[in-house]
Amino acid sequence: xxxxxxxxxxxxxxxxASDDLSVALHLxxxxxRPLLLEGAAGVGKTEVARTLAASRDAELIRLQCYEGxxxxxxxxxxxxxxxxxxxxxxxxxxETGKAVEERIFSRDxxxxxxxxxxxxxxxxxxxxxxxxxxxxxxxxxYLLEILSDYQVSVPELGTITATSRPIVILTCxxxxxxxxxxxxxxxxxxxxxxxxxxxxxxxxxxxxxIEAHLGNQVVGFVQKLREEELEKTPGIAEMLDFAAxxxxxxxxxxxxxxxxxxxxxxxxxxxxxDQAHITKEVAGRIAGKAA
Amino acid sequence: xxxxxxxxARDDGASARVAGFIAHLRDNGLRLGVAEADTALSALIxxxxxxxxxxxxxxxxxxxxxxxxxxxxxxxxxSYWMDMGRVRQKSVPTTSQTMNDDVHSSRxxxxxxxxxxxxxxxxDDHGGGDADSDGTGKLxxxxxxxxxxxxxxxxxxxEEIAAAEDVARRLxxxxxxxxxxxxIAARKGxxxxxxxxxxxxxxxGGEPIRLLHKKRPDRTxxxxxxxxxxxxxxIYAQVFLAFLxxxxxxxxxxxxxxFHTRLVRITEALxxxxxxxxxxxxxxxxxxxxxxxxxxxxxxxxxxTYARRFVDGRTVVxxxxxxxxxxxxEIMGAAxxxxxxxxxxxxxxxxxxxxxxxEPIASGMAAALPHLDxxxxxxxxxxxxxxxxxxxxx
Numbered sequence: 001x002x003x004x005x006x007x008x009x010x011x012x013x014x015x016x017a018s019d020d021l022s023v024a025l026h027l028x029x030x031x032x033r034p035l036l037l038e039g040a041a042g043v044g045k046t047e048v049a050r051t052l053a054a055s056r057d058a059e060l061i062r063l064q065c066y067e068g069x070x071x072x073x074x075x076x077x078x079x080x081x082x083x084x085x086x087x088x089x090x091x092x093x094x095e096t097g098k099a100v101e102e103r104i105f106s107r108d109x110x111x112x113x114x115x116x117x118x119x120x121x122x123x124x125x126x127x128x129x130x131x132x133x134x135x136x137x138x139x140x141x142y143l144l145e146i147l148s149d150y151q152v153s154v155p156e157l158g159t160i161t162a163t164s165r166p167i168v169i170l171t172c173x174x175x176x177x178x179x180x181x182x183x184x185x186x187x188x189x190x191x192x193x194x195x196x197x198x199x200x201x202x203x204x205x206x207x208x209x210i211e212a213h214l215g216n217q218v219v220g221f222v223q224k225l226r227e228e229e230l231e232k233t234p235g236i237a238e239m240l241d242f243a244a245x246x247x248x249x250x251x252x253x254x255x256x257x258x259x260x261x262x263x264x265x266x267x268x269x270x271x272x273x274d275q276a277h278i279t280k281e282v283a284g285r286i287a288g289k290a291a
Numbered sequence: 292x293x294x295x296x297x298x299x300a301r302d303d304g305a306s307a308r309v310a311g312f313i314a315h316l317r318d319n320g321l322r323l324g325v326a327e328a329d330t331a332l333s334a335l336i337x338x339x340x341x342x343x344x345x346x347x348x349x350x351x352x353x354x355x356x357x358x359x360x361x362x363x364x365x366x367x368x369x370s371y372w373m374d375m376g377r378v379r380q381k382s383v384p385t386t387s388q389t390m391n392d393d394v395h396s397s398r399x400x401x402x403x404x405x406x407x408x409x410x411x412x413x414x415d416d417h418g419g420g421d422a423d424s425d426g427t428g429k430l431x432x433x434x435x436x437x438x439x440x441x442x443x444x445x446x447x448x449x450e451e452i453a454a455a456e457d458v459a460r461r462l463x464x465x466x467x468x469x470x471x472x473x474x475i476a477a478r479k480g481x482x483x484x485x486x487x488x489x490x491x492x493x494x495x496g497g498e499p500i501r502l503l504h505k506k507r508p509d510r511t512x513x514x515x516x517x518x519x520x521x522x523x524x525x526i527y528a529q530v531f532l533a534f535l536x537x538x539x540x541x542x543x544x545x546x547x548x549x550f551h552t553r554l555v556r557i558t559e560a561l562x563x564x565x566x567x568x569x570x571x572x573x574x575x576x577x578x579x580x581x582x583x584x585x586x587x588x589x590x591x592x593x594x595x596t597y598a599r600r601f602v603d604g605r606t607v608v609x610x611x612x613x614x615x616x617x618x619x620x621e622i623m624g625a626a627x628x629x630x631x632x633x634x635x636x637x638x639x640x641x642x643x644x645x646x647x648x649x650e651p652i653a654s655g656m657a658a659a660l661p662h663l664d665x666x667x668x669x670x671x672x673x674x675x676x677x678x679x680x681x682x683x684x685x
Contacts, residue, residue: 003338003345023338023345024352030337031330038358068479081500088498174358180322183356190361 002026015044015051016194016201024189025052034147034168036132036183039191042235045171049128052167059125061166063114065135071142075152077111105156115142116152119162127166133176140182147185194236196223202236207243217254218243220290225268228278228286234268241267254287261287305340306332313354315371321360327353343372458675459537463514463545465682471510480504512605514538514545515635517593519612521551521584527642527670531611532573534675536561546601549576550589556597586612586655587622594629604634607682611640611669616655623655627662637662638682640669 003019003026010017010025017025021037025048028035037045053060063074083104090100112120118127129143146152150162170186172178194202199219203210210218222239234242245264246254254261262280269275278286313328331353338345347368355361476484484505492499516535520528535547539561549555560572590610602608608630616623627637639659643649644667660666665681668674 019344020348020351023348027334027337027349027352031333033330035352036356070479080502084498084500180356184324184327186356187352188355188357188361189352190355190358 009055010048010051011205013051013054014205015047016198016205017048018192018194018198021048021189021191024187028169028187029167031187032165034170034186036170036172036178036186036188037191038172038174038188040193040233040235041173042233042237043191043193044236045191046128046130049126049169049171052169053126056126056167058123058167059121060128061114061118061125062128062130064130065132065139067134067136069135069139071139073113074115074139075113075142075146076116076154077113078105078156079109079111083109107157110154110157115146116160118166118168119146119150119152119164120160121164121166124164125166127168129168129170131173132170132182133172133174133178137179140179144181144185147182193226193233196220199223199236199239203240203243206240207247210243210247211252214246214252214254215243217287217290218246221254221287222268224286224290225278228282230269230274230277231271232269232274234270238268238270254290255284258284305335309335312350312371316354316367319363319367321354321363321367322356323354346372457537459534460540461679462675462682463538463542465679471508473507474505475508477504477506477508480506482506510605511544512607513601513603514542514607514609515548515598515601516545516609516611517548517550517554517590519551519584519586519610520549521615523584523613523615524611524642527611527613531669534611536573546597548593548597549573550586550593552585552589554589554592554597584615585618586614586616587618587620587626590626590630591622594626598630598633602630602633602635606633606635608635608637609640610637611642613643614639614641614653614656614659616653618655620654620658624658624662627659631662636664638665638667639663640667640675640678642668642670644668644670646670 003022006026006029007017007019007022010022024035027033037048039045049062050060052058086104086109087100090103110116114127118125132140132143147168150165151159153159193199196219199222200215203215203219207215218239222234222242226233242264245267249260249264251257251260251264258280261283265275265278265283269278309332310328313323313331317323331350334349334353335346338349340346347365350368351361351364355364474480474482474484476487482505484503487503487505488499488501491501491503495501516538518528518531518535520532524531535557539545539547539558545558547557547561549557555576557573557576560576630637641656649668667678667681669678
């Protein structure tokens with residue numbers, strides 16, 4: 001399989017991947033390395049993993065990172081309540097301490113969290129570690145062990161090695177700098193906002209029923225809007241929402257009705273100051289340019 | 292479009308060229324080790340290496356690690372592989388040290404001085420990557436030292452103000468991150484909360500089914516900063532203002548004031564999302580002042596008004612001033628004593644104290660001294676950074 005095959009496979013699932021991204025994904029698959037995707041919010045980083053999983057019929061295991069995420073939530077945890085009940089039951093049966101200890105610290109009593117689950121599947125799943133920069137640096141250290149050796153050490157059990165190597169995709173938004181050690185272990189791609197043709201292709205693949213004229217206008221409008229100074233630049237999902245909103249309202253041309261255009265901008269502009277900045281006149285001007 | 296670089300016939304082949312490319316990137320500041328060269332080669336097996344665009348994408352994925360590197364990569368790739376069809380020479384043909392050779396070859400082609408050849412051998416051993424990053428680390432360190440030695444009046448460049456902001460951020464963190472000794476119940480904590488566990492176990496017949504935790508809560512300290520913007524302070528004002536801006540941005544609970552003959556609260560202005568606009572708004576407020584410096588009366592006003600709302604036992608009051616007061620010194624003493632009664636800590640950062648042979652003989656300063664928890668110099672960035680330790684101990 002070459003990278004163009006991968007690109008078409010993703011395209012069939014409705015994801016239009018750029019050449020750079022396809023090559024990087026292809027390499028991540030063939031070399032068995034994790035892929036780190038960086039880019040602004042809303043350029044489709046998370047969607048890559050979802051589509052990749054769908055195109056390979058693999059399971060998608062997602063770990064959403066957040067501040068304070070710890071090993072118990074991400075890797076494994078002992079099922080304490082079950083252990084406790086097992087000890088009680090053993091005491092009534094007159095089992096000895098050593099035997100009980102061996103039993104309660106076995107795999108049966110281990111609660112698998114996403115990272116451990118990902119390496120113990122029979123078929124390689126797609127592991128999406130979303131917004132890895134939101135997690136603490138401490139958590140990065142856990143990740144390093146898993147991403148380089150594909151193994152997890154549990155003190156009471158020993159080391160659990162991977163039965164299948166997951167396809168790992170990490171995304172980050174640049175909330176904080178990731179450590180060099182983590183970056184070194186990954187292949188890297190910076191995902192940009194798509195250019196006009198690519199975005200049009202995305203719109204056509206996600207909203208096939210849209211009229212060509214309106215589609216052109218929507219994409220042109222959003223592309224122009226991204227050049228404005230906004231606090232939150234609209235991403236691809238916003239563009240699709242915008243197109244859907246226009247279609248739902250039965251609009252055939254953006255320049256027809258400034259009132260309606262302004263009211264549908266709620267799908268694109270997500271802060272109060274952005275909405276104040278793009279007034280009816282500004283929106284009209286942008287729509288005029290886009291047409 | 293420039294043509295693909297041709298390589299000398301006696302070249303060792305593709306692997307040496309790729310290794311040479313890695314060395315070329317390394318020379319240009321990308322941090323790459325031997326493992327990356329290896330990965331780059333294996334990556335090229337999986338794409339059609341004869342197509343420049345595919346090679347470019349593949350090597351970009353392997354060799355870059357952040358946005359800046361990805362942006363520079365195209366240029367570096369073009370300069371190595373698309374060198375207008377120029378022949379790349381190779382100086383020392385040996386078989387065992389392919390990487391080393393190619394480092395030479397790329398260097399010679401670029402006509403760099405031979406003095407750097409010693410460096411080029413470094414990446415051959417495994418410590419290469421580390422040595423490289425060490426080098427960069429040192430460079431940054433010297434930069435910081437240079438910056439630190441300057442008197443703050445020289446600090447006008449925006450990136451230096453950014454550095455001052457960074458120091459402010461660290462100081463803010465040092466002041467704020469105070470954890471309590473006692474532990475309280477928490478959903479996620481480092482210790483078990485035995486009293487609660489036992490109480491809860493009653494409902495399950497004495498079995499401690501639910502494990503409850505406790506942790507040390509963060510007892511955040513609030514920072515209130517008062518900055519003197521009188522004429523005598525004007526050369527330091529710019530940096531202190533940047534320092535304040537950094538402090539405000541790092542800490543959502545902090546509070547900031549400017550004073551000269553009057554007192555003005557600038558917290559709202561500094562909360563502006565746009566950092567530069569915030570500094571601009573604040574500078575406008577600072578410029579609007581005139582007349583002599585009345586530190587004492589300004590502090591009295593602060594103690595009587597804002598302090599009642601914003602200063603409590605968990606507050607650190609930071610005064611940035613040179614202590615030259617036109618009002619009577621008793622007023623200053625009384626104001627600080629009053630402030631002190633609210634239970635706060637008072638830190639006075641005096642730019643003059645950094646000068647050799649400085650004695651706090653200005654009458655105002657002398658009157659203030661007994662009420663201060665910490666009296667420190669702050670005319671260089673180094674002084675500000677060094678405060679971190681003292682503030683943690685406070």
